[in-house]
Amino acid sequence: MKNIVVMTGAGMSAESGLKTFRDDNGLWEGHDVMSVASIEGWNQNPELVLDFYNQRRRQLLTVGPNEGHLALTKLESAYQVNIITQNVDDLHERAGATNVLHLHGELLKACSIKNKAHVHDCRRDILFGDTGADHEQIRPFIVWFGEGVPLLTQAAHQVTQADVIFIVGTSMQVYPAASLVEYAKPDCQVYYIDPNPQINRSLAQSSQLEVIEDSAGHAVPKLVDKLLNAVK
Structure with missing residues:
Protein backbone atom coordinates (compact mmCIF):
# COMPACT_ATOMS: atom_id res chain seq x y z
CA MET A 1 0.00 0.00 0.00
CA LYS A 19 -10.35 33.22 7.91
CA THR A 20 -6.74 32.76 6.87
CA PHE A 21 -3.64 34.22 8.48
CA ARG A 22 -2.31 36.10 5.46
CA ASP A 23 -5.31 37.62 3.69
CA ASP A 24 -5.72 41.42 3.74
CA ASN A 25 -8.84 41.02 5.88
CA GLY A 26 -7.44 38.01 7.65
CA LEU A 27 -7.33 36.34 11.00
CA TRP A 28 -5.45 39.01 12.91
CA GLU A 29 -8.34 41.51 12.59
CA GLY A 30 -6.26 44.59 13.30
CA HIS A 31 -4.01 42.95 15.88
CA ASP A 32 -0.27 42.82 15.46
CA VAL A 33 0.60 39.14 15.08
CA MET A 34 3.06 39.19 17.96
CA SER A 35 0.48 40.65 20.31
CA VAL A 36 -1.91 37.70 19.97
CA ALA A 37 0.19 34.74 18.83
CA SER A 38 3.47 34.86 20.72
CA ILE A 39 4.62 34.01 24.20
CA GLU A 40 5.69 37.65 24.56
CA GLY A 41 2.17 38.78 23.70
CA TRP A 42 0.77 36.45 26.34
CA ASN A 43 3.11 37.78 28.98
CA GLN A 44 2.17 41.36 28.13
CA ASN A 45 -1.61 40.99 27.81
CA PRO A 46 -3.04 37.51 28.46
CA GLU A 47 -6.64 38.80 28.43
CA LEU A 48 -6.22 40.03 24.83
CA VAL A 49 -4.74 36.70 23.74
CA LEU A 50 -7.53 34.72 25.43
CA ASP A 51 -10.22 36.90 23.84
CA PHE A 52 -8.61 36.50 20.42
CA TYR A 53 -8.64 32.70 20.61
CA ASN A 54 -12.08 32.62 22.23
CA GLN A 55 -13.40 34.35 19.09
CA ARG A 56 -11.57 31.87 16.85
CA ARG A 57 -12.97 28.93 18.86
CA ARG A 58 -16.54 30.21 18.65
CA GLN A 59 -16.21 30.64 14.91
CA LEU A 60 -14.78 27.15 14.46
CA LEU A 61 -17.79 25.62 16.19
CA THR A 62 -20.12 27.21 13.60
CA GLY A 105 -1.57 22.88 18.21
CA GLU A 106 -5.34 22.49 18.51
CA LEU A 107 -7.86 25.23 19.14
CA LEU A 108 -10.33 22.91 20.87
CA LYS A 109 -7.82 22.00 23.56
CA ALA A 110 -6.35 23.90 26.49
CA CYS A 111 -3.26 23.37 28.59
CA SER A 112 -1.50 24.68 31.66
CA ILE A 113 0.60 27.78 31.12
CA LYS A 114 3.28 26.03 33.22
CA ASN A 115 3.14 22.59 31.64
CA LYS A 116 1.80 21.81 28.17
CA ALA A 117 1.57 18.13 29.12
CA HIS A 118 -1.46 19.10 31.21
CA VAL A 119 -3.86 19.27 28.27
CA HIS A 120 -7.61 18.74 28.03
CA ASP A 121 -10.46 19.24 25.56
CA CYS A 122 -11.95 22.71 25.61
CA ARG A 123 -14.93 23.95 23.62
CA ARG A 124 -15.75 26.99 25.76
CA ASP A 125 -14.22 30.41 26.33
CA ILE A 126 -11.08 30.51 28.47
CA LEU A 127 -11.00 33.41 30.91
CA PHE A 128 -8.12 34.92 32.82
CA GLY A 129 -8.19 33.22 36.20
CA ASP A 130 -9.36 29.84 34.88
CA THR A 131 -7.14 27.08 36.20
CA GLY A 132 -6.57 23.43 35.42
CA ALA A 133 -5.76 20.27 37.34
CA ASP A 134 -2.40 21.70 38.43
CA HIS A 135 -4.13 24.88 39.70
CA GLU A 136 -2.28 26.99 37.12
CA GLN A 137 -3.80 29.35 34.55
CA ILE A 138 -4.91 27.54 31.40
CA ARG A 139 -4.20 28.80 27.88
CA PRO A 140 -5.01 27.69 24.32
CA PHE A 141 -3.10 24.57 23.28
CA ILE A 142 -1.40 26.47 20.48
CA VAL A 143 2.24 26.69 19.39
CA TRP A 144 2.94 30.41 19.53
CA PHE A 145 5.77 32.34 17.92
CA GLY A 146 8.76 32.07 20.22
CA GLU A 147 7.94 28.46 21.16
Whole structure:
Protein backbone atom coordinates (compact mmCIF):
# COMPACT_ATOMS: atom_id res chain seq x y z
CA MET A 1 0.00 0.00 0.00
CA LYS A 2 1.44 3.35 -1.05
CA ASN A 3 1.98 6.05 1.54
CA ILE A 4 0.50 9.52 1.04
CA VAL A 5 1.37 12.51 3.22
CA VAL A 6 -0.94 15.51 3.02
CA MET A 7 0.43 18.85 4.25
CA THR A 8 -2.30 21.45 4.74
CA GLY A 9 -2.44 25.13 5.61
CA ALA A 10 -5.05 27.83 6.11
CA GLY A 11 -6.29 27.65 2.52
CA MET A 12 -7.54 24.14 3.23
CA SER A 13 -10.09 25.50 5.67
CA ALA A 14 -10.85 28.83 4.02
CA GLU A 15 -13.73 27.36 2.02
CA SER A 16 -15.31 26.23 5.27
CA GLY A 17 -15.54 29.87 6.28
CA LEU A 18 -12.46 30.14 8.48
CA LYS A 19 -10.35 33.22 7.91
CA THR A 20 -6.74 32.76 6.87
CA PHE A 21 -3.64 34.22 8.48
CA ARG A 22 -2.31 36.10 5.46
CA ASP A 23 -5.31 37.62 3.69
CA ASP A 24 -5.72 41.42 3.74
CA ASN A 25 -8.84 41.02 5.88
CA GLY A 26 -7.44 38.01 7.65
CA LEU A 27 -7.33 36.34 11.00
CA TRP A 28 -5.45 39.01 12.91
CA GLU A 29 -8.34 41.51 12.59
CA GLY A 30 -6.26 44.59 13.30
CA HIS A 31 -4.01 42.95 15.88
CA ASP A 32 -0.27 42.82 15.46
CA VAL A 33 0.60 39.14 15.08
CA MET A 34 3.06 39.19 17.96
CA SER A 35 0.48 40.65 20.31
CA VAL A 36 -1.91 37.70 19.97
CA ALA A 37 0.19 34.74 18.83
CA SER A 38 3.47 34.86 20.72
CA ILE A 39 4.62 34.01 24.20
CA GLU A 40 5.69 37.65 24.56
CA GLY A 41 2.17 38.78 23.70
CA TRP A 42 0.77 36.45 26.34
CA ASN A 43 3.11 37.78 28.98
CA GLN A 44 2.17 41.36 28.13
CA ASN A 45 -1.61 40.99 27.81
CA PRO A 46 -3.04 37.51 28.46
CA GLU A 47 -6.64 38.80 28.43
CA LEU A 48 -6.22 40.03 24.83
CA VAL A 49 -4.74 36.70 23.74
CA LEU A 50 -7.53 34.72 25.43
CA ASP A 51 -10.22 36.90 23.84
CA PHE A 52 -8.61 36.50 20.42
CA TYR A 53 -8.64 32.70 20.61
CA ASN A 54 -12.08 32.62 22.23
CA GLN A 55 -13.40 34.35 19.09
CA ARG A 56 -11.57 31.87 16.85
CA ARG A 57 -12.97 28.93 18.86
CA ARG A 58 -16.54 30.21 18.65
CA GLN A 59 -16.21 30.64 14.91
CA LEU A 60 -14.78 27.15 14.46
CA LEU A 61 -17.79 25.62 16.19
CA THR A 62 -20.12 27.21 13.60
CA VAL A 63 -18.48 25.71 10.48
CA GLY A 64 -17.91 22.24 9.06
CA PRO A 65 -15.48 20.43 6.77
CA ASN A 66 -15.58 21.23 3.06
CA GLU A 67 -15.31 19.01 -0.02
CA GLY A 68 -11.53 19.02 0.19
CA HIS A 69 -11.51 17.68 3.75
CA LEU A 70 -14.11 15.05 2.89
CA ALA A 71 -12.28 13.89 -0.24
CA LEU A 72 -9.06 13.20 1.64
CA THR A 73 -10.79 10.64 3.85
CA LYS A 74 -11.64 8.57 0.75
CA LEU A 75 -7.93 8.00 0.14
CA GLU A 76 -7.73 5.88 3.28
CA SER A 77 -9.58 3.09 1.45
CA ALA A 78 -6.58 2.49 -0.79
CA TYR A 79 -3.58 4.28 0.71
CA GLN A 80 -1.81 4.85 4.01
CA VAL A 81 -2.63 8.52 4.63
CA ASN A 82 -1.00 10.85 7.14
CA ILE A 83 -2.14 14.47 7.36
CA ILE A 84 0.30 17.06 8.68
CA THR A 85 -1.56 20.31 9.20
CA GLN A 86 -0.53 23.79 10.22
CA ASN A 87 -4.21 24.45 10.99
CA VAL A 88 -5.46 24.46 14.57
CA ASP A 89 -9.03 23.51 13.64
CA ASP A 90 -10.50 20.01 13.84
CA LEU A 91 -12.05 19.91 10.37
CA HIS A 92 -9.87 17.04 9.15
CA GLU A 93 -11.02 14.93 12.09
CA ARG A 94 -14.65 15.90 11.63
CA ALA A 95 -14.38 14.84 7.99
CA GLY A 96 -13.25 11.38 9.14
CA ALA A 97 -9.46 11.50 8.81
CA THR A 98 -7.83 9.07 11.23
CA ASN A 99 -4.16 10.15 11.19
CA VAL A 100 -3.81 13.90 11.75
CA LEU A 101 -0.74 15.62 13.19
CA HIS A 102 -1.29 19.24 14.29
CA LEU A 103 2.04 21.04 14.03
CA HIS A 104 0.76 24.26 15.57
CA GLY A 105 -1.57 22.88 18.21
CA GLU A 106 -5.34 22.49 18.51
CA LEU A 107 -7.86 25.23 19.14
CA LEU A 108 -10.33 22.91 20.87
CA LYS A 109 -7.82 22.00 23.56
CA ALA A 110 -6.35 23.90 26.49
CA CYS A 111 -3.26 23.37 28.59
CA SER A 112 -1.50 24.68 31.66
CA ILE A 113 0.60 27.78 31.12
CA LYS A 114 3.28 26.03 33.22
CA ASN A 115 3.14 22.59 31.64
CA LYS A 116 1.80 21.81 28.17
CA ALA A 117 1.57 18.13 29.12
CA HIS A 118 -1.46 19.10 31.21
CA VAL A 119 -3.86 19.27 28.27
CA HIS A 120 -7.61 18.74 28.03
CA ASP A 121 -10.46 19.24 25.56
CA CYS A 122 -11.95 22.71 25.61
CA ARG A 123 -14.93 23.95 23.62
CA ARG A 124 -15.75 26.99 25.76
CA ASP A 125 -14.22 30.41 26.33
CA ILE A 126 -11.08 30.51 28.47
CA LEU A 127 -11.00 33.41 30.91
CA PHE A 128 -8.12 34.92 32.82
CA GLY A 129 -8.19 33.22 36.20
CA ASP A 130 -9.36 29.84 34.88
CA THR A 131 -7.14 27.08 36.20
CA GLY A 132 -6.57 23.43 35.42
CA ALA A 133 -5.76 20.27 37.34
CA ASP A 134 -2.40 21.70 38.43
CA HIS A 135 -4.13 24.88 39.70
CA GLU A 136 -2.28 26.99 37.12
CA GLN A 137 -3.80 29.35 34.55
CA ILE A 138 -4.91 27.54 31.40
CA ARG A 139 -4.20 28.80 27.88
CA PRO A 140 -5.01 27.69 24.32
CA PHE A 141 -3.10 24.57 23.28
CA ILE A 142 -1.40 26.47 20.48
CA VAL A 143 2.24 26.69 19.39
CA TRP A 144 2.94 30.41 19.53
CA PHE A 145 5.77 32.34 17.92
CA GLY A 146 8.76 32.07 20.22
CA GLU A 147 7.94 28.46 21.16
CA GLY A 148 9.32 25.19 19.80
CA VAL A 149 7.37 22.92 17.44
CA PRO A 150 7.46 19.63 19.36
CA LEU A 151 5.90 17.48 16.62
CA LEU A 152 8.28 18.62 13.88
CA THR A 153 10.55 15.56 14.15
CA GLN A 154 7.58 13.20 13.91
CA ALA A 155 6.27 15.14 10.90
CA ALA A 156 9.65 14.98 9.16
CA HIS A 157 9.78 11.21 9.66
CA GLN A 158 6.34 10.82 8.08
CA VAL A 159 7.50 12.82 5.06
CA THR A 160 10.52 10.50 4.60
CA GLN A 161 8.11 7.57 4.21
CA ALA A 162 5.88 9.22 1.60
CA ASP A 163 5.48 7.97 -1.97
CA VAL A 164 3.14 10.88 -2.75
CA ILE A 165 2.82 14.29 -1.08
CA PHE A 166 -0.07 16.73 -1.30
CA ILE A 167 0.66 20.32 -0.27
CA VAL A 168 -2.67 22.11 0.03
CA GLY A 169 -3.54 25.71 0.83
CA THR A 170 -0.28 26.86 2.34
CA SER A 171 2.00 29.69 1.27
CA MET A 172 5.06 27.52 2.00
CA GLN A 173 6.62 30.63 3.56
CA VAL A 174 6.31 29.83 7.29
CA TYR A 175 9.24 27.90 8.71
CA PRO A 176 9.96 25.35 9.98
CA ALA A 177 6.82 23.78 8.43
CA ALA A 178 7.80 24.99 4.96
CA SER A 179 11.02 22.96 5.09
CA LEU A 180 9.31 19.59 5.58
CA VAL A 181 9.20 18.76 1.88
CA GLU A 182 13.02 18.71 1.95
CA TYR A 183 12.73 15.36 3.75
CA ALA A 184 10.89 13.72 0.83
CA LYS A 185 12.45 10.88 -1.14
CA PRO A 186 14.01 11.98 -4.45
CA ASP A 187 11.38 10.13 -6.50
CA CYS A 188 8.39 11.27 -4.42
CA GLN A 189 5.54 12.74 -6.46
CA VAL A 190 4.56 16.16 -5.07
CA TYR A 191 1.26 17.88 -5.85
CA TYR A 192 1.06 21.52 -4.80
CA ILE A 193 -2.51 22.85 -4.70
CA ASP A 194 -3.07 26.55 -4.12
CA PRO A 195 -4.86 29.37 -6.00
CA ASN A 196 -1.69 31.48 -5.69
CA PRO A 197 1.20 29.01 -5.44
CA GLN A 198 4.61 30.22 -4.32
CA ILE A 199 7.54 28.02 -5.24
CA ASN A 200 10.15 28.31 -2.50
CA ARG A 201 13.53 26.62 -2.31
CA SER A 202 12.09 23.48 -0.71
CA LEU A 203 9.54 22.96 -3.47
CA ALA A 204 12.00 23.81 -6.24
CA GLN A 205 14.11 20.85 -5.14
CA SER A 206 11.26 18.41 -5.84
CA SER A 207 12.07 16.47 -8.99
CA GLN A 208 8.44 15.41 -9.54
CA LEU A 209 6.41 18.51 -8.80
CA GLU A 210 2.97 19.21 -10.26
CA VAL A 211 1.47 22.62 -9.44
CA ILE A 212 -2.33 22.90 -9.48
CA GLU A 213 -3.50 26.51 -9.34
CA ASP A 214 -6.91 25.95 -7.79
CA SER A 215 -8.68 25.91 -4.46
CA ALA A 216 -8.69 22.93 -2.12
CA GLY A 217 -12.43 22.35 -2.49
CA HIS A 218 -12.17 22.02 -6.26
CA ALA A 219 -8.75 20.45 -6.81
CA VAL A 220 -8.45 17.95 -3.96
CA PRO A 221 -11.56 15.88 -4.88
CA LYS A 222 -10.35 15.66 -8.50
CA LEU A 223 -6.87 14.56 -7.48
CA VAL A 224 -8.26 12.04 -5.00
CA ASP A 225 -10.46 10.51 -7.70
CA LYS A 226 -7.45 10.32 -10.04
CA LEU A 227 -5.38 8.41 -7.47
CA LEU A 228 -8.21 6.11 -6.50
CA ASN A 229 -8.88 5.25 -10.15
CA ALA A 230 -5.19 4.42 -10.55
CA VAL A 231 -5.44 1.54 -8.06
CA LYS A 232 -8.69 0.02 -9.28
